[in-house]
Every structure is written in C-alpha cells, then in structure tokens.
Amino acid sequence: MKKLVSIALGMMLTVAMFAQLPDVKIKDLEGNSVDISKLSNNGKPIIISFWATWCKPCKAELNTIAEEYEDWVDETGVKMIAVSIDDARSTGRVEPYVNAQGWEYDVLLDPNGDLKRAMNVNNVPHTFLIDGKGKIVWDHNNYAAGDEEELYEEILKLTK
Amino acid sequence: MNLNNSTTFIITSLGIFLSQAFFAQHKEDSRSYISGNVQAIAQYYNADSLINAADPDHKMGMNSFANINFRKGNFSAGTRFESYLNPLEGYPVGFKGSGIGYRYASWKNDDVEITVGNFYEQFGSGMILRIWESRQLGIDNALDGIKLKYNPYKGVYLKGLIGKQRFRFDDGLKNGDGLVRGLDGEVNLNELLDSTFDNSKFKITLGGSFVSKYNNDNATPDFIMPHNVGAYGGRIIARYGKVRFYGEYITKENDPYPDPSAPKFNYLYKNGEAVLLNLGYSTKGFSVDFNAKHQDNMLWRSTNVSALPTDLLIGYSPALSKQHTYALASTLYPYSPNARGEIAYQLDVLYKIPKKSKLGGKYGWDLGLNIATAYAPQRTFINDDSTSRKMYSTSIFSASDSLFFRDINFSIGKKINKKLKLKLQYLNFIFDDRVQLVAKHHELIMADIVVADLTWKVNKKNSIKYQVQHLSTLQDQGNWAFGQIEYAYSPHWFVAVLDQWNYGNTIKEQQIHYLLATAGYIKGSNRFTLQYGRQRAGVFCVGGVCRQVPASNGLTFSFTSSF
Numbered sequence: 001m002k003k004l005v006s007i008a009l010g011m012m013l014t015v016a017m018f019a020q021l022p023d024v025k026i027k028d029l030e031g032n033s034v035d036i037s038k039l040s041n042n043g044k045p046i047i048i049s050f051w052a053t054w055c056k057p058c059k060a061e062l063n064t065i066a067e068e069y070e071d072w073v074d075e076t077g078v079k080m081i082a083v084s085i086d087d088a089r090s091t092g093r094v095e096p097y098v099n100a101q102g103w104e105y106d107v108l109l110d111p112n113g114d115l116k117r118a119m120n121v122n123n124v125p126h127t128f129l130i131d132g133k134g135k136i137v138w139d140h141n142n143y144a145a146g147d148e149e150e151l152y153e154e155i156l157k158l159t160k
Numbered sequence: 161m162n163l164n165n166s167t168t169f170i171i172t173s174l175g176i177f178l179s180q181a182f183f184a185q186h187k188e189d190s191r192s193y194i195s196g197n198v199q200a201i202a203q204y205y206n207a208d209s210l211i212n213a214a215d216p217d218h219k220m221g222m223n224s225f226a227n228i229n230f231r232k233g234n235f236s237a238g239t240r241f242e243s244y245l246n247p248l249e250g251y252p253v254g255f256k257g258s259g260i261g262y263r264y265a266s267w268k269n270d271d272v273e274i275t276v277g278n279f280y281e282q283f284g285s286g287m288i289l290r291i292w293e294s295r296q297l298g299i300d301n302a303l304d305g306i307k308l309k310y311n312p313y314k315g316v317y318l319k320g321l322i323g324k325q326r327f328r329f330d331d332g333l334k335n336g337d338g339l340v341r342g343l344d345g346e347v348n349l350n351e352l353l354d355s356t357f358d359n360s361k362f363k364i365t366l367g368g369s370f371v372s373k374y375n376n377d378n379a380t381p382d383f384i385m386p387h388n389v390g391a392y393g394g395r396i397i398a399r400y401g402k403v404r405f406y407g408e409y410i411t412k413e414n415d416p417y418p419d420p421s422a423p424k425f426n427y428l429y430k431n432g433e434a435v436l437l438n439l440g441y442s443t444k445g446f447s448v449d450f451n452a453k454h455q456d457n458m459l460w461r462s463t464n465v466s467a468l469p470t471d472l473l474i475g476y477s478p479a480l481s482k483q484h485t486y487a488l489a490s491t492l493y494p495y496s497p498n499a500r501g502e503i504a505y506q507l508d509v510l511y512k513i514p515k516k517s518k519l520g521g522k523y524g525w526d527l528g529l530n531i532a533t534a535y536a537p538q539r540t541f542i543n544d545d546s547t548s549r550k551m552y553s554t555s556i557f558s559a560s561d562s563l564f565f566r567d568i569n570f571s572i573g574k575k576i577n578k579k580l581k582l583k584l585q586y587l588n589f590i591f592d593d594r595v596q597l598v599a600k601h602h603e604l605i606m607a608d609i610v611v612a613d614l615t616w617k618v619n620k621k622n623s624i625k626y627q628v629q630h631l632s633t634l635q636d637q638g639n640w641a642f643g644q645i646e647y648a649y650s651p652h653w654f655v656a657v658l659d660q661w662n663y664g665n666t667i668k669e670q671q672i673h674y675l676l677a678t679a680g681y682i683k684g685s686n687r688f689t690l691q692y693g694r695q696r697a698g699v700f701c702v703g704g705v706c707r708q709v710p711a712s713n714g715l716t717f718s719f720t721s722s723f
Contacts, residue, residue: 088287100445114280120229139685141685
C-alpha cells in the first residue's frame with residue numbers, strides 16, 4: 001500500500017500544476033452545447049467570470065466591465081464569457097437581465113454547477129483569465145470597485 | 161524510519177520516471193493535471209443569552225472541505241475530504257467527523273462519458289431529478305453508482321444513471337438504502353436537422369425523463385407501501401427570435417409519506433404532478449418574463465419514512481420568486497415552495513432608460529419590477545381514507561383563495577456620475593407563516609422594506625459602500641433598521657461594519673443591536689475573512705428546503721482557495 005502511495009506521489013510530482021480548462025459541456029442561452037476545453041478566441045485571451053442574478057458584486061463587476069468592454073476588445077481582442085450559476089429558480093432570469101443590461105458577452109448556463117465544480121469555484125464572483133493557449137493565468141475570487149483595473153493590466157500583459 | 165524514507169524516495173523516483181515515460185508515448189496533450197479547492201469556516205461561540213445565541217459545550221465549530229481532481233487525457237478522478245469538527249451550529253444534523261465524502265472516476269471521449277462512484281446530475285428543471293450540493297445549506301444528495309452519458313447522433317443527448325443517495329456523513333460517506341434509477345433524453349432539433357434549420361429563427365429542443373426509485377422502508381403496519389415508484393415527464397424549450405418558451409410536465413405515481421401533522425396528507429396515495437411554464441421576451445434594454453407553476457403532492461425522496469427536510473431528496477422545486485440579496489429582505493421571511501402543493505405566478509420586467517436620452521441623462525436608469533405570488537391549490541376532499549386514500553382531487557392551475565405568499569418589489573438603479581452609483585428598492589411582502597413556519601409566532605405577516613445602496617468609487621483603488629435598509633411590520637418581531645458601511649482597497653482588502661437593530665420589538669429587552677464587523681483579504685483565489693460580533697438568526701431556503709441558522713455571537717474565520 002505504502003509503495004503504491006509513493007508511486008502515485010511520484011507521478012503527481014511531474015504533474016503540470018497550472019490549471020487548464022476542463023473538459024465539460026454546458027449550454028449557451030440558445031440551448032447549444034459548448035465544450036469548455038475547446039473554447040478559443042484565435043489566440044487572444046478569454047475572461048471567464050462566474051456570476052448569478054442574485055449576486056450583487058458579480059453584477060457590479062460585469063456591469064462595470066460592460067462600460068469599458070468595447071475598448072478592451074478593440075485594444076486587446078479579449079473575449080468575456082459570463083457563466084451563470086443560477087439554478088432552475090432563476091435561469092429564466094438570466095437572458096432578460098443580460099439583454100436589459102445590454103451585455104455584449106457570451107453567456108453560458110451552469111444550472112447544476114458542473115463547470116463550477118470542474119473549475120473548483122467555491123463562491124461567486126470568481127473570475128479567471130485564460131491566455132491564448134487555454135492556460136489559466138490569473139484568477140480572483142471577489143469584486144470591489146477598481147478590481148477590473150488589475151484584470152485589465154493582466155490582459156495587457158498577455159497581449160504585449 | 162530512515163530505511164523507509166529511502167525506499168520511499170526510490171519508489172517515488174520510479175513513479176516520476178514511469179510517468180515521464182508515459183508522456184513520451186503520446187503526442188497530444190497527455191500531461192496530467194491536478195486541481196482542487198479548499199474551504200474552511202470556523203466559528204468560536206460566545207455565550208449571549210439575550211439573543212438566545214448558540215452556545216455549544218465544545219465552544220467552537222468548524223466545517224472544512226478539500227476537493228482534489230486529477231485529469232489525464234480522457235480520464236479523470238477526484239475526491240473530496242470533509243471535516244465537521246464539530247459542525248457549525250445550525251448545520252443540518254448528520255454531518256460529523258472527518259473523512260472522504262465524495263469520490264469518482266470518469267472516462268470520456270467525444271460521444272460517451274462514464275462516471276463511477278459519486279456524481280451530480282439534473283434532468284430538465286430538476287423537478288424530476290436534481291442531484292446536487294449546496295454547502296451553504298448543507299444539502300448533498302450525491303448519487304453513488306454509475307452514470308452514462310451518450311451522444312449517439314448530432315443533437316441527440318442521452319443520460320442514464322443508477323445509484324444510492326448520500327444520506328449522512330459520519331467519518332465518511334453513508335448512503336441511504338433506496339435506489340434511484342433514471343433515464344433522460346434530449347433532442348435539439350436545430351442541431352439534428354441542421355441543413356433545414358441552421359439559420360432559422362425558430363429553435364426547439366425536446367426532452368423526456370423517466371426516474372424510478374426502489375425502497376422497502378416502512379414505518380407503518382397500517383398500509384401497504386409501494387416498493388417501486390416511477391415518475392416521468394417531458395419538456396419543450398423553444399424560441400423564436402426574441403421570444404423564449406420553456407414548458408415542463410411531470411407526473412409521479414402514488415408515493416405515500418408520513419405527514420403526522422396533517423391527517424389529510426398522511427400516507428397519501430394520490431399521484432403527484434407538476435407543471436412549470438416560462439414565457440419571456442427580451443431585447444436590448446427591455447425584458448418581460450412570466451412564470452407559472454402548478455405543483456401538487458410532489459415530495460420526492462428515496463425513502464418513505466420520516467426524514468429531515470434536506471434528506472434524500474430526488475426532486476427539486478424551484479421557488480417562483482426573486483432571490484433577494486439585501487439582508488432584511490432575504491433571510492427574515494424567505495418564501496419556499498410548499499411541498500404539498502401550490503400554484504405560483506411570477507412576472508419580472510426590466511427596463512433601461514437609455515443613456516444620453518432626455519429622460520435617461522448621461523448614464524441612463526435601470527428599472528425593475530417583480531411580482532410573485534403563491535396560492536394553495538383548490539382541493540376537493542373525498543372520503544376515501546379507508547379505501548384508496550387519494551384524499552382529494554385537484555385540477556391544473558386551479559388555485560384556492562388562500563394566499564401563501566406575495567412579493568411585490570420595485571428597484572431603481574442610477575449611475576449619478578463617474579464615481580457614484582445609487583440603487584433604491586422597495587419591497588412589499590405578504591407571508592403566511594401559518595404555512596411556512598419560519599418566523600416566531602406563525603401568523604400572517606405583512607412587511608414593507610426600503611433599501612438604499614450607494615457605491616462611491618473614491619479613486620482607482622479606494623471605494624466606499626453605504627447601505628441602509630428598513631423593514632416595517634406590525635407582526636412577528638416588529639420593525640428593523642439596518643446600516644452598513646464598507647471600505648475596499650482594491651484588489652486585496654475590505655473592512656465593513658454593519659448593524660441590524662430590532663427597534664420595533666414590542667418586548668423592550670428584545671430591542672437589540674446586532675453589531676458585526678468584517679474584514680477580508682483576497683489574493684487571487686485565496687480569500688480570508690474574519691467576522692466578529694452578533695449574527696441575527698436567519699432562514700436560508702433553496703428548492704423547497706429551508707435551513708434555520710441560529711443567532712450567534714462570536715468570531716468567525718473563513719478561508720477559501722482553489723488551485
């Protein structure tokens with residue numbers, strides 16, 4: 001038994017410790033399946049932000065970024081994917097909210113937490129920055145006014 | 161010991177070598193990935209008899225979790241270590257000790273995914289089957305068995321599962337005895353018939369489920385209990401341009417449960433049924449969304465003996481009401497669907513007065529209206545207590561005049577200038593606590609709540625949030641006032657102080673201030689928070705299940721991280 005554990009430990013040590021996008025399929029607002037491991041933005045960075053219609057700081061973050069999103073896209077080519085963890089009680093509220101706010105993001109639904117679990121998200125808001133090769137390079141589990149500036153600096157680092 | 165260490169080292173190196181060799185053989189990404197997360201919440205309890213604070217003999221509670229997931233190519237496996245030493249006060253009973261609460265292994269390719277061990281799953285809206293976890297509520301009904309997902313043809317998605325449900329945690333996972341078996345199929349017609357449908361504005365997905373349970377739990381000598389109970393249903397998800405429709409119908413065979421407090425619902429052999437409808441229209445800046453639900457006798461567990469509210473649930477019942485975020489609106493009188501039956505409606509309208517318009521000014525306005533109601537079904541009781549025990553008849557969407565709950569709320573959001581954002585909200589509740597049983601006196605409660613929430617972004621790094629709330633009611637504990645101020649230094653620090661004051665309590669000694677201070681530090685995915693002070697008793701509800709959290713006084717530390 002002890003030997004087995006040691007072998008396993010040895011194998012683990014060679015493991016790539018950086019996180020990669022998981023192999024999970026969830027749906028977009030139109031009901032199409034989206035394979036997260038195949039997300040791509042032509043080599044440009046992707047932001048994945050977990051949110052919910054009942055989460056105030058999440059909405060503050062996504063609304064703040066929405067005001068600058070056009071500039072961000074022009075300057076860096078970044079793409080925002082907003083993953084809602086609303087369950088059946090409020091999944092119906094996601095699309096109305098997104099449209100009413102006029103978000104230009106790709107919005108995905110994760111009503112039973114499949115992607116949330118696969119990306120080890122404890123609570124929302126949790127925002128990830130993914131480089132052009134699908135590697136998670138930065139994440140942040142909070143939102144306070146101004147946090148978007150740090151995110152933008154990280155995006156700039158990737159696109160220089 | 162030394163010998164052991166060197167052996168271990170050699171074997172570990174061998175492991176490294178073996179895995180390196182493994183790498184070399186594959187050209188595609190066959191690296192191994194490890195990821196996971198950790199969460200720990202610890203609370204130290206001070207005695208505080210004035211607020212009837214939780215005061216356990218062991219002085220301190222701590223819930224902690226750690227997930228570790230391993231992935232290599234198409235293979236993945238993972239486990240969750242859980243520890244409740246001792247469980248936090250108010251957490252459901254049935255969580256104690258330390259051990260492994262969840263473990264799985266899974267293999268997938270483009271069409272097939274097989275999972276053995278523990279898994280979560282949802283069919284449709286979850287009314288027929290929702291296997292899920294909510295650590296905040298203390299719900300975890302994970303199945304332990306086998307799940308197969310198969311995508312035989314484009315647009316066709318099939319799922320099959322069988323397993324036993326997680327029931328208790330006692331130094332490890334303890335499953336219930338009942339079996340749950342389910343099949344679900346979904347056809348996305350646009351993907352299936354992509355040549356004819358590809359650019360169509362009309363999109364349609366059809367789905368159907370069958371779920372059956374087997375258990376021979378029996379707590380009564382008086383009735384013959386069905387050992388196998390089936391439930392089946394179908395759903396349609398359609399959209400045409402900006403109009404969206406969701407409809408689902410579920411029916412469940414006779415599934416009698418003990419309900420000692422209500423003879424007419426005790427060991428009821430009537431079939432259960434549920435209908436959920438959602439019709440919405442949304443376009444940039446405007447949306448209107450309407451929901452309707454009829455449910456009757458839809459309690460759905462893998463045991464038929466008395467159980468705690470969160471135990472062994474197979475189905476989930478979505479509450480047709482807005483999940484409020486402001487403290488006085490969310491945890492004093494939260495609505496939870498009535499398992500015996502209810503008819504509920506909800507209307508939600510959002511409108512953004514455009515920016516740079518005459519009325520909207522530079523930044524526009526966000527307006528929101530939400531109306532939610534729930535009524536008892538119109539039941540015609542029949543006298544068959546000693547024969548078929550179907551007890552009553554109902555018809556779909558036929559409501560009685562007995563109102564369980566009503567919530568009318570209106571909100572205005574306004575960005576005043578580059579630095580200031582204001583949100584105002586008004587809520588009006590009617591809440592029948594003779595049915596809900598979450599407040600103190602079990603009466604009809606009428607409450608009005610107003611909220612003002614101001615965010616001031618002082619400069620790039622510094623921001624301050626102010627929040628005031630007021631609840632007025634003549635029932636239960638009377639009026640409450642709430643104030644909070646929070647300062648954040650982006651992106652790492654925040655501190656906040658809040659006070660909830662029950663100044664309207666008719667008992668003078670109960671006119672208490674609940675003063676609480678919080679500080680937090682966030683770096684990447686690491687998040688530390690400390691809280692000190694009094695926490696008001698509250699009720700958290702999800703999916704027809706509520707958890708009452710007792711008042712407490714003390715120090716709470718929480719840590720979350722992921723890697």
